[in-house]
Amino acid sequence: xxxxxxxxxxxxxxxxxxxxxxxxxxxxxxxxxxxxxxxxxxxxxxxxxxxxxxxxxxxxxxxxxxxxxxxxxxxxxxxxxxxxxxxxxxxxxxxxxxxxxxxxxxxxxxxxxxxxxxxxxxxxxxxxxxxxxxxxxxxxxxxxxxxxxxxxxxxxxxxxxxxxxxxxxxxxxxxxxxxxxxxxxxxxxxxxxxxxxxxxxxxxxxxxxxxxxxxxxxxxxxxxxxxxxxxxxxxxxxxxxxxxxxxxxxxxxxxxxxxxxxxxxxxxxxxxxxxxxxxxx
Amino acid sequence: xxxxxxxxxxxxxxxxxxxxxxxxxxxxxxxxxxxxxxxxxxxxxxxxxxxxxxxxxxxxxxxxxxxxxxxxxxxxxxxxxxxxxxxxxxxxxxxxxxxxxxxxxxxxxxxxxxxxxxxxxxxxxxxxxxxxxxxxxxxxxxxxxxxxxxxxxxxxxxxxxxxxxxxxxxxxxxxxxxxxxxxxxxxxxxxxxxxxxxxxxxxxxxxxxxxxxxxxxxxxxxxxxxxxxxxxxxxxxxxxxxxxxxxxxxxxxxxxxxxxxxxxxxxxxxxxxxxxxxxxxxxxxxxxx
Amino acid sequence: xxxxxxxxxxxxxxxxxxxxxxxxxxxxxxxxxxxxxxxxxxxxxxxxxxxxxxxxxxxxxxxxxxxxxxxxxxxxxxxxxxxxxxxxxxxxxxxxxxxxxxxxxxxxxxxxxxxxxxxxxxxxxxxxxxxxxxxxxxxxxxxxxxxxxxxxxxxxxxxxxxxxxxxxxxxxxxxxxxxxxxxxxxxxxxxxxxxxxxxxxxxxxxxxxxxxxxxxxxxxxxxxxxxxxxxxxxxxxxxxxxxxxxxxxxxxxxxxxxxxxxxxxxxxxxxxxxxxxxxxxxxxxxxxxxxxxxxxxxxxxxxxxxxxxxxxxxxxxxxxxxxxxxxxxxxxxxxxxxxxxxxxxxxxxxxxxxxxxxxxxxxxxxxxxxxxxxxxx
Numbered sequence: 001x002x003x004x005x006x007x008x009x010x011x012x013x014x015x016x017x018x019x020x021x022x023x024x025x026x027x028x029x030x031x032x033x034x035x036x037x038x039x040x041x042x043x044x045x046x047x048x049x050x051x052x053x054x055x056x057x058x059x060x061x062x063x064x065x066x067x068x069x070x071x072x073x074x075x076x077x078x079x080x081x082x083x084x085x086x087x088x089x090x091x092x093x094x095x096x097x098x099x100x101x102x103x104x105x106x107x108x109x110x111x112x113x114x115x116x117x118x119x120x121x122x123x124x125x126x127x128x129x130x131x132x133x134x135x136x137x138x139x140x141x142x143x144x145x146x147x148x149x150x151x152x153x154x155x156x157x158x159x160x161x162x163x164x165x166x167x168x169x170x171x172x173x174x175x176x177x178x179x180x181x182x183x184x185x186x187x188x189x190x191x192x193x194x195x196x197x198x199x200x201x202x203x204x205x206x207x208x209x210x211x212x213x214x215x216x217x218x219x220x221x222x223x224x225x226x227x228x229x230x231x232x233x234x235x236x237x238x239x240x241x242x243x244x245x246x247x248x249x250x251x252x253x254x255x256x257x258x259x260x261x262x263x264x265x266x267x268x269x270x271x272x273x274x275x276x277x278x279x280x281x
Numbered sequence: 282x283x284x285x286x287x288x289x290x291x292x293x294x295x296x297x298x299x300x301x302x303x304x305x306x307x308x309x310x311x312x313x314x315x316x317x318x319x320x321x322x323x324x325x326x327x328x329x330x331x332x333x334x335x336x337x338x339x340x341x342x343x344x345x346x347x348x349x350x351x352x353x354x355x356x357x358x359x360x361x362x363x364x365x366x367x368x369x370x371x372x373x374x375x376x377x378x379x380x381x382x383x384x385x386x387x388x389x390x391x392x393x394x395x396x397x398x399x400x401x402x403x404x405x406x407x408x409x410x411x412x413x414x415x416x417x418x419x420x421x422x423x424x425x426x427x428x429x430x431x432x433x434x435x436x437x438x439x440x441x442x443x444x445x446x447x448x449x450x451x452x453x454x455x456x457x458x459x460x461x462x463x464x465x466x467x468x469x470x471x472x473x474x475x476x477x478x479x480x481x482x483x484x485x486x487x488x489x490x491x492x493x494x495x496x497x498x499x500x501x502x503x504x505x506x507x508x509x510x511x512x513x514x515x516x517x518x519x520x521x522x523x524x525x526x527x528x529x530x531x532x533x534x535x536x537x538x539x540x541x542x543x544x545x546x547x548x549x550x551x552x553x554x555x556x557x558x559x560x561x562x563x564x565x566x567x568x569x570x
Numbered sequence: 571x572x573x574x575x576x577x578x579x580x581x582x583x584x585x586x587x588x589x590x591x592x593x594x595x596x597x598x599x600x601x602x603x604x605x606x607x608x609x610x611x612x613x614x615x616x617x618x619x620x621x622x623x624x625x626x627x628x629x630x631x632x633x634x635x636x637x638x639x640x641x642x643x644x645x646x647x648x649x650x651x652x653x654x655x656x657x658x659x660x661x662x663x664x665x666x667x668x669x670x671x672x673x674x675x676x677x678x679x680x681x682x683x684x685x686x687x688x689x690x691x692x693x694x695x696x697x698x699x700x701x702x703x704x705x706x707x708x709x710x711x712x713x714x715x716x717x718x719x720x721x722x723x724x725x726x727x728x729x730x731x732x733x734x735x736x737x738x739x740x741x742x743x744x745x746x747x748x749x750x751x752x753x754x755x756x757x758x759x760x761x762x763x764x765x766x767x768x769x770x771x772x773x774x775x776x777x778x779x780x781x782x783x784x785x786x787x788x789x790x791x792x793x794x795x796x797x798x799x800x801x802x803x804x805x806x807x808x809x810x811x812x813x814x815x816x817x818x819x820x821x822x823x824x825x826x827x828x829x830x831x832x833x834x835x836x837x838x839x840x841x842x843x844x845x846x847x848x849x850x851x852x853x854x855x856x857x858x859x860x861x862x863x864x865x866x867x868x869x870x871x872x873x874x875x876x877x878x879x880x881x882x883x884x885x886x887x888x889x890x891x892x893x894x895x896x897x898x899x900x901x902x903x904x905x906x907x908x909x910x911x912x913x914x915x916x917x918x919x920x921x922x923x924x925x926x927x928x929x930x931x932x933x934x935x936x937x938x939x940x941x942x943x944x945x946x947x
Contacts, residue, residue, distance in 0.1 A: 009660030010643055016478075020373035027370060028390050031446045034405035035394060037415060041408055052408075052418060099299040105285040105292020113296050116303050123307055124507030124550070126524050127543055130531060131310025134317055134540075138327055155306035158299060174283045181284075191284040216398035218510055223531070232400050239514060243407060251401040258397040266389075466674035469641050472661040473668040473745075474735065475691035484687075488678045 035255065042248035049245070061245040062253075074234055074250055080145050081231035085215040087146075088153045092210035093203055095154075096161030100169050101191075120159035125219025128152065133223040143226040152220045157210035164209060168202030201268040208265045212258055311547065318540035325536060335537045339545075345526070349545070352523040355437065356505045360452075362445050363501050367452030368494065375460040395450045403511040406443040410515065435517045443515050448504055452497035459493030460486070492561040499557045503550055523549075590653050592617050592743055592775040593638065598647035600633055607633040608644070609799035615743075615792070618773040620766070622790035624780060626822070630799040631779045635745050638777060639668050652742050662691070667741040671748045673732035675720035681731050682707065682716040688739040702738060710734045726757050737768075743775045750785070762789060783823060787811060795819050812870075816942050820868035827874075827912050830866045833859045840936060843867065846908035850884045852939040859941070866942045869934050871913040872899065876924055878933025885933040888912050890924050904932070 045056030065074055099117070103110055132152050136143060143149075176198065180190040196203075218232040225233060231254070238247055285292050318336070320329035339345055370391065378384040394402060409415045420426045463486060471481045509524040521529065523546055530539035593615040600608040608630045615621050623631040636642040638649060640661035649657045656664050667688070676684055686703040694702075707713040712730045720728060729750070736744055749765070750758045766789055769776045780786055786793050787807040794804040795818075803815040814820035820828045831845030836858050840851045843865050852867045859865055869884075878885055888904035895901075897918050904912040914932055916923070924930055 009640070009658075017373070017377040020369050020377055023366070023369045024373045024387065024391075027366060027449065028387070031394055031449075032390070034409050034443075034446070035397075035402065037408055038401070038405040052413075052415065095299045095302065098295040101285055102292045102295035102299075104283055105289055105295070106287050107292040107296060108288065110296070113300055116300060116308070120303050120307050122503060122554070123311065124503060124524070124546070126507050126509060126527055127311055127314065127547060128307055130527060130539065130543055131312075131314045132306060134536065135310045135313050137325065138313070151302075151306055155303055158302065162299065177283050187284045187286070195284050212396060216400065218400050219507070222528075232398065235400065235404070236510070236513075239404065247404060248408075251398075251404055254401055255397045259393065262393055262396045464672075464674065466670045466672065467676060469639075469661070470668065470670055470674035471676070471687070472641070473639055473664075473666060474688040475662045475739065476687070477660075477662050480691065485676060 038248050039252045039255070042245060042252040044245055061249040065246050065249050068246070074231065074238075074246075077229050077231045077234035080228060081215055084145060084150060084153065084230060085211045087150055088157045088214035089207045089211040091150075091154050092157045092161040093207045095158055096165045096206055097203060099158075099162050100165035103166060104169060117159040117162050120155050121163075125156065125217070126223075128155065129220035129223035132220070136224070143224055145221075145225045145228050145230055148224040148226075149221050149230065152224045153214045153217050156217060156220060157213045160213060161206040161210050164202065164206040165199075168199050168206075172199060201271050205265045205268045208261045208268075212261045216254075216258070314540050314543045314547070317536060318544045320537050320540075335541045339538065339541050348521065348523060348526060352506065353549070355441070355522060356502055358441060359444055359448065359505045360498050360501050362441070363449045363452040364494065364498055366445070367449045367497060368456055368490075370449070371453040371456035371460060375457055391453070392450060394446075399447055399508075400510055400514070402447060403443055403514045406439070406446070406515055410439040410442070435515070435519045437516075437520060439515045440512055440520060443511055444505060444508065447508075447511065448501050451500040451504060452494075455493035455496040455500070456490050457493075459490040463489050495557045495561040499554055502553045506546060506550055506553075590617065591615060591650070592619065592652060593777070594648075594650040594653075595634070595638070596648040596650070598634065598637055598644045598649065600630075600637060600642055600644045606799050608637065610647070611796075611799075611801055612647075613794060613801070613804065615775050615777070618769075618775055620769050620776045620778070620789055620791045622778045622780060622786035622793045623796060624783060624786040624790075624793055625796035625802075627781055629796040631781075631796050632747055634796070635668075635747055635777060635779050638743070639666055639745050640664050665742040666745055667736035667739055667743075668745040669732050669736050669747065669749045672752050673720075673728045675723075675728055675731060675735075677720055680717050680719055681712065681723075684720070684731060685734045685738055688735065692739065706734050706738050725753050726761070729753060729757075729761060733765075733768075737772070737774075740772075741774065743777060744769075746776060746778045748780055749778065751780075751782075758785075765789070795822065797822070813940050814868055814942065817866040817868070820866075820940070820942065825871045825913065825915065826868040827871060828866060828868045830864070833861050833863050833865045836861060841865065841941065847886050847906050847910075850939065851936040852941045853937055854941050867939045868942065869939050871901065871915040872917075873938040874912075874914045874932050874934045876902075876914065876916070876930050876932055878931060881935055882933030883936040884939065885931055886912065887929060887931045889929045890926055893922070893924070893926055904930075 041052075041054065042061055043057045043059070044054035044061070045058050046060040047055045049055075068074065099113075103114070107113075129152060132148070133143065136148055141148065172195075176194055177190055180194045181187070185193065216232060217230075218236065221230050221233055222236075229237065231250070235247055235250060238244070285295075319331045319333065320326075321332035321334060322329045374384060374387055374391065378387060407414075411417070417426075417430060420430065421428075467485055467489075468481050471485045472478075476484065506522075507524050509522070509528055512520060512522050512525055513528075523542060526542045527539050527546065530536075530542060591614050593613070595611055595613040597610045597612050598608055599606075599610055611630070611634055613621075623634060625631045633642060637644045638651075640656070640659060640663075644657065647657070648655060651665055676687070679687070682703050685706060686699045689699045689702060703716075704713070707716055710730050710733065712727060712734065715723065715727060715731070720731065723731065729752075733749075746765075750761050753761060762785060765776070778785070778789060787810075790807055792804060793807050793810050795802045795810060797818050803810055803819045810819060811823060814823055814826060817828050817830065820826040829843070829845050829847075829850060831843040831850075833841050834844045834849065835842040836854075840853050841859055843850050843852055850867070852865075875882060886906065888906050890902050891905050892903040893900060894903070895918070899915040899918050900920075900922060902914040902916065902924055904914060906912050912932070
């Protein structure tokens with residue numbers, strides 16, 4: 001009756017795990033290696049080029065970026081991009097909280113509204129940017145980074161903020177609002193005193209998301225920015241002229257900033273999840 | 282009951298600013314492109330007569346037609362590669378990694394680059410692909426080749442390599458979401474009904490994740506079709522896809538031609554999305570669960 | 571049960587024909603890290619038996635069921651289905667079917683497709699699948715739902731579909747994990763009766779996991795009470811209700827009063843057990859307990875009287891704190907001097923005699939006490 005001991009089927013299935021795991025690890029390496037190389041090469045010595053060997057290590061290229069004047073001066077574009085991203089982020093926060101709150105009100109045509117927002121994500125930047133530039137030309141509006149680019153970039157960051165806020169409100173326990181309302185608070189007061197503090201980490205997350213999207217935006221800005229460019233445009237222009245390790249230095253800095261933003265964002269959402277789950281238990 | 286009354290006027294007005302913004306900046310300009318593409322004459326004038334000459338001129342040019350074909354083939358290649366790769370990774374991360382810590386670590390390693398600048402990530406491929414680039418240096422060091430291979434930078438291969446690293450996450454994301462929404466009991470139920478693992482996958486898991494696969498494919502399709510920046514960065518001036526043509530005409534002040542290509546791009550994308558929606562009804566996602 | 575109809579695999583087997591068991595567990599053990607989920611569970615299920623695994627949540631009953639199904643691999647011990655060793659066999663090679671708590675219907679398949687899935691896996695010809703599905707749907711009274719998807723079905727309909735899907739392959743054993751837990755309360759009685767009749771008609775062994783003792787005692791031919799990964803007691807429902815083997819079983823089964831104390835004296839077939847509320851006399855059979863050792867016993871609430879006479883050798887005085895009227899019985903909750911609860915059931919048709927707050931002397935016959943043994947392994 002006893003048979004030769006067989007390997008359990010769950011153990012046998014782990015072969016698939018190994019294959020898929022190998023694929024995943026190879027892809028992750030593939031995905032990260034260029035980013036790390038970029039970071040590494042940005043520290044190459046003064047005589048180093050855009051590829052290996054590095055000819056020593058130094059902060060030379062970071063200093064170059066800092067010292068540069070006129071032609072390849074990245075400081076003004078950096079300033080503009082930062083200001084623009086901050087403005088887009090704030091606008092996104094306000095409008096997306098309003099829009100998500102409106103969705104909870106299930107107004108007539110809310111599904112159309114949802115698709116309109118989705119369109120903002122789906123529509124390619126090149127079409128939106130090009131079309132908007134033509135519209136401005138027809139209307140006779142001068143292109144500028146702080147007006148037209150701002151308008152276009154918000155149309156890019158807003159849908160993401162909106163979806164984030166929808167997700168946040170979906171997880172939100174409306175019973176706490178009901179409790180406040182039954183205690184005699186007005187709707188507006190309940191929103192300000194109960195709802196907003198509870199979803200605040202999500203709001204901050206949406207804001208950081210918007211900041212990062214605007215800061216890295218390229219296609220839309222290319223058509224709608226006037227003579228004063230934003231950082232991605234300046235980088236692209238420099239790349240057109242010549243690839244130098246300075247671009248690596250800027251890229252590394254930008255990537256680091258993005259990573260910090262992501263970390264803050266994740267931490268915020270995690271904190272919110274923790275605080276709401278504490279409330280539930 | 283919540284802080285907003287259902288179907289109240291307030292909810293309507295709260296949505297107005299966002300709706301107006303999106304209409305004015307996204308919908309109107311895109312519709313405008315269709316109009317401009319039909320302009321006759323040469324001057325930039327809203328009074329231009331309407332004609333389809335611009336389209337005729339475009340389609341009678343062999344080079345442009347070939348470019349449309351190249352763009353579609355390139356996009357299809359990327360959809361296939363990122364689709365398979367993304368599904369494998371999504372399946373591994375959601376179904377096979379048991380330890381919560383490792384799962385979080387791998388997930389973050391997978392999605393974090395997606396949050397950084399696409400432009401920078403595309404540029405990061407340049408030192409890799411060049412004649413003296415990392416890949417060639419490695420190949421020559423290992424002895425796989427005597428002289429550097431020039432096929433990487435300024436080539437479709439190089440563009441594809443970079444775009445695979447940029448867009449696999451888009452193909453995988455929706456699949457991860459769908460895989461997570463499959464109750465483990467479904468697979469177990471199939472097993473107790475005598476289905477071996479591979480059958481369980483093809484009959485239960487894959488059909489249930491199909492909406493995610495399709496959405497991922499749509500995302501990759503839309504992004505690759507319109508990604509002129511990566512093509513420009515890695516392909517240099519040697520390679521162009523449809524979206525680069527828009528830019529090329531625009532910079533040459535050929536607004537009409539640029540509009541024609543833009544409209545063409547738009548039509549391709551619309552067809553893609555509509556075909557996808559015929560396979561999967563996005564609105565009914567999650568309705569049966 | 572008719573053991574003569576049991577199949578015998580080997581015609582050249584020894585003359586002592588052993589009736590074939592549908593299922594046998596031999597010391598099955600399963601742990602997750604440091605947590606022991608199933609600890610040496612042994613069980614024999616005869617042909618066509620209705621077995622209920624009963625216990626509180628986390629007692630290991632579901633893990634035991636999953637081990638039988640093959641969804642979990644035991645660390646130790648053996649599992650035999652129909653006399654065949656299957657311990658390391660995957661689920662799809664075992665002669666079982668399973669019904670899940672939330673039914674686990676495939677959301678993308680129509681009812682007909684779903685029910686035919688098992689036959690499809692057995693590589694039956696299409697025409698046979700179609701006709702058998704039709705027949706089964708009809709006999710489960712869900713023929714009208716054949717083209718619907720699970721999303722549009724009610725709880726009761728889903729339950730029928732899940733059952734049809736599991737039964738169509740005619741397995742040797744059907745495993746049911748809290749199969750009616752997801753149903754409305756009003757539906758449960760009917761469904762329970764239907765399932766019992768189905769089991770008797772088909773002669774398939776049912777292994778039914780539940781935490782509801784009403785289900786277990788009204789359905790099971792064999793009830794297996796589990797606690798802390800082990801089997802506490804197994805036997806027919808009457809035996810478990812009337813002669814609980816351990817203090818846990820006595821406490822878990824409704825209507826028992828459990829007393830704990832020390833064995834003080836053993837004389838003429840009785841032990842005297844000293845408890846915080848006084849001495850009690852408890853009969854014992856078999857080996858005598860050790861004097862001075864810990865012991866526990868129980869007495870059923872309906873065997874207690876509020877007017878003890880000569881015959882009632884065990885007595886306790888307590889204060890009534892609550893009275894619940896169930897129609898057939900009137901249950902009195904008493905607080906014993908040591909703070910524990912004592913339940914006394916009076917026949918419901920009789921007039922109430924004890925009011926809340928009243929102190930009364932309660933008594934019962936020595937023979938009504940059940941002395942608990944050690945945990946069965």
